[in-house]
Amino acid sequence: MELSFGTTEFWRNGPQPGALYNFPGNVETKQTTQIGASKRTLAPTVTGTSVLGLCFDGGVIIAADMLGSYGALARYRNLSRLMKVNDTTALGISGDYADYQFMKSVIEQRVIDEECLNDGFQYTPKSLFSWMTRVLYNRRSNFNPLWNTFIVGGLQNGEPFLGYIDKIGIAYNDPTIASGYGAYIAAPLLRDAYEANPKMSLAEAEKKIDECMKILYYRDARSLNKYEVVIVTKDGTMVKSPIVSEPNWEIAHMINKLFLLELHGRTLPPLSGAAFSGLYLLTLPPRTVRLYIYRGSLQWALHVDSPTTDRQAVYFSDRKSPLLITTELYIHQNAPNKTQATCINCKSNSRYIARLSAVETFRLLSPDLSHEMSAITALLVAALLLGVSRANPENSQGRKSFKGYQVLSVRAENEMQIEYLNLLQQGPEIDFFQIPSLTQRTDILVPPRQLKDVKKSLRKMRMPYEVINPDIETTIQRERQQLSSKATNDIWTTYLMWENFELWLQERSSNYPNRIQLKSIGKSIEGKDIWQVKVAADVNGAKKPAMYVECLAHAREWITGSVCLGSIEILTTNYGQSGALGQQATLMLDKFDWYFIPMMNPDGYNFTKQNRLWRKNRRANVVSSCPGVDLNRNFAADWGGAGSSSNWCSDTYRGGSANSEPEAQAVIDAVAETGDVRSYLSVHSYSQLLLVPHAYAAIKAPDYDELKNVGDIAMLALRQVNGVNFQVGHGPEILYAASGGAFDYFKLNGVKYCYVYELRPASGSGTDGFILPASQIDPSIRETFASFYSFADQIPV
Structure with a gap:
């Protein structure tokens, strides 16, 4: 030269x-x-898009699809964009494929050079990350960049490592990384999954990666549903290729224009008077929400930050990157029912009026929704997703009013309808009394201001519905009047509230000191005692194998607490007596010690005096206005799986981690301390079912046939009392899949005979569901006790 x-x-x-x-x-x-x-490469020609990286317990997984786009053409469908560097290090790339091939050849040669030295050293992920950072920065500085983004992953001294380097040398490391379009769609999902469970298993990480790759296929025109992953663990580096995600386009015909957006049922006129062409939701770190609305080529970004009653910032951007904000929109609370939005740096006609009940807090949306929106039309659900903290009115006594709320009974007939119901379930005020399934009807509680939209959407989904309760407030008021008219602690004719519930337990313990042992096994979130009642022939005698019965894990299921109290009463008063009940109680206590947890969720049960249909405990969520965790989704039995939600406002919110709730941990510790537990019976309502493990997966327990046979005989004994029929079977088959349940947890931890009761009434029967009339307490206790006796008779010592 x-x-x-x-x-x-x-x-x-x-x-x-x-x-x-x-x-x-x-x-x-x-x-x-x-x-x-x-x-040198002057501009990218054949390119690949998103690469995803996720750390899990003991390793790293990196994924990339196999599509190479030639301009606007999805042309090459078998390109590998992942590289195994050595047994501890792997690499993934976005961007120009030719530049990647060049860099790949350089790295391969350097690996060979290292091996030839034979000094026992090799590239670690951090050393490769450091070297590549310098290379890309140097190429940028010489105006000769490599048009790539690299993700480096592997194990560094046994610890997972993920690093990101872009074409200008900007680099960082993080346990979750996504490049390309995935940085906007998949990154929040990966981040939320990791924060909820930083010690996730490889199987859980693969499941989350597959979910994100499927979402990207739906959302990104430059993505393919065929991808590969590279996994680095202590056992080495392994590439899996190809992996194919099966798409589902059944609902494509439904995705049409969104003509209005509603915030908790109140109309916000379309921006600039135009219809939107699509909508998706994205969650960011705590106290931040972004809602993206596509209007042609223009992207609007709604950003609500640090909620306040008087002013909130909302940003609009016409940039493709949500980080580049060009316009601000401030929301002012001018009057109780009127909110004015003033646009700064907007065109003269950019002024919008929104009518809201209050602008106090915008809760965080579930991370699950960002991909659900890609599968369900925004027209059907947009009005049901964003919540306002003061949406639920209360009367002068501080009680939540359900005036005008209706209960709709719906039957889903295909997976598309199930998917719609699952998304509808995320609505802040819409309450599903059962998780949607194909095997039974689903009863849905709908507030009056959403009735029109929900019914319209059900008709659009071709889902027939029946109004089985036209005003549930009337039912609640009737129940309250009946309770107030009975100044009694008779457990057979009335429901005992929390204070009287505890008094009854203490009185029975003092009246039967040799038969009952009352013990607090822990404290609830609000500091209330969680009582365990041991009923035995002689509580001071030799220990016998144990039978556990747990009630009132879900606060609104009042009948379950009465069943526990009634069973305690029958055992204590009939032991050693003649007659049918005497013979049953004697056999049960001669053979086993019985342990009842009659009120697992005392905080939630006490709160039902204010909100009759409250389900969860009362844990305060610092990042949301929606308190509470579903205790029967919190146990470490496929925690975070099917049938549970990461949405704080959902009735099936699973909590921040497995066994995070003191109520769940108290029960776990009590069962472990008792030892030799032969059966765990978890009593719930309603649907008239007996569920056999496992509820969290399609895979049945190894001894399922034996357990079902025992359950069939127990339900036959139940039916002989009042003629009420209970169906016995595998949860995902006859009801729905539900992870994190107590009975599955104890089944997985060595308790053989584990079951879930769903008491009266049958779903969709037109009766009062959770608000079961007091007249049905007595028959419910007696028929359920008959099944307890049958279990005791069948289960070997």
């Missing part, structure tokens, strides 16, 4: 063979070489 700066004749400034043309002049300023024209 030779540089020339001398004075030359005019004509000598023309292009020479192999050289670039220099403009005329006395000084030749262009570098000339024997090669001539530059051979």
Whole structure:
């Protein structure tokens, strides 16, 4: 190579063979070489998009689809964008494929050079990350960038490591990383999953990656549903390829224009008076919500930050990157029912009025929704997703009013309808009394201001519904009047509230000191005692194998607490007596010690005096206005799986981690301390079912047939009392899949005979559901006790 700066004749400034043309002049300023024209990448040609990385307990997983796009054409469908560097390190790339091939060859040669040294050292993920950071920054500085984003992952001294380097040398490391379009869609999902469970297993990490890759296939035109993953663990580096996600386009015909957006049922007129072409939701870190609305090529970004009653910032952007904000919209609370939105730096006609009940807090949306929105039309659900903290009115006694709320009974007939109901369930005020399934009807409580929209959407989904309770407040008021008219602690004719519930337990304990042992096994979130009642032939005698019965894990299921109290009463008063009940109680206590947890959720049960249909405990969520965790989704039995929600406002919110709730942990500790537990019976309502493990998966327990046979005989004994029929079977088959349940937890931890009761009434029967009339307490106790006796008779000591 030779540089020339001398004075030359005019004509000598023309292009020479192999050289670039220099403009005329006395000084030749262009570098000339024997090669001539530059051979670096001037612009990406064949490109790949998103690469996802996720750390799990003991390793790292990196995923990328196999599509190579040639301009706007999805042309090459079998390109590998992952590289196994060595047994501890792997690499994934986004961007230009030719530049990746060049870099891959360089890295491969350096790996060979290291191996030839035979000094026992090799590239670690951090060393490769550091070297590549310098390479990309140097190439950028020399105006010769590699048009790639690299994700480096692996194990560094046994610890997972993920690093990100882009084409200009910007680098960072994080346990979750996504490049390309995935940085906007998949990154929040990965981040939320990792924060909820930083010690996730490889199987859980693969499941989350598969979920994100499927979402990207739906949302990104430059993605493919065929992808590969590279997994680095202590056992080495393994590439899985190809993996194919099966798409579902059944609902494609439904995805049409969104003509209005509603915030908790109140209309916000379409921006600029135009219809939107799509909508998706994205959650960010605590106290932040972003709602993206596509309007043609223009992207609007709603950003609610640090909620306040008087002012909230909302940002609009016409940039493709949500980080580049160009316009601000401030929301002011001008009057109790009127909110004015003033646009700063907008066009003259950019002024919008929204009518809201209050602008106090915008709760965080479930991370699950960001991909659900890709599968369900926004027209059907947009009005049901965003909540306002003061949406639920209360009367002068501080009780929540359900005036005008209706109970709709719906039957889903295909997976598309199930998917719609699952998404509808995320609505802040819509209450599902059962999780949607194909095997039974689902009863849904709908507030009056959403009735029109929900019924319309059900008709649009071709789902017939029946109004089985036109005003549930009337039912609640009737129940309250009946309770107030009975100044008694008779457990057979009335429901005992929390204070009287505890008094009854203490009185029975003192009246039967040799038969009952009352013990507090822990404290609830609000500091209330969680009582365990041991009923035995002689509580001071030798221990016998144990039978556990747990009630009132869900606060609104009042009948379950009465069943526990009634069973305690029958055992204590009939032991050693003649007659049918005496013979049953004697056998039960001669064979086993019985342990009842009659009120697992005392805080929630006490709160049902204010909100009759409250289900969860009363844990305060610092990042949401929606308190409570579903205790029967909190146990470490496939925690975080099917039938549970990461949405704080959902009735099936699973909590921040497995066994996080003191109520759940108290029961776990009590059962472990008792030892030799033969059966765990978890009593719930309603649907008239007996569920056999496992509820969290389609896979049945190894001894399922034996357990079902025992359950069938127990339900036959129950039916002989009052003629009420209970169906026995596998939860996912006859009801729905539900992870994190107590009975599955104890089944997985060595208790053989584990079951879930769903007491009266049958779902969709037109009766009062959770608000079971007091007249049905007595028959419910007696028929359920008959099944307890049957279990005791069948289960070997």
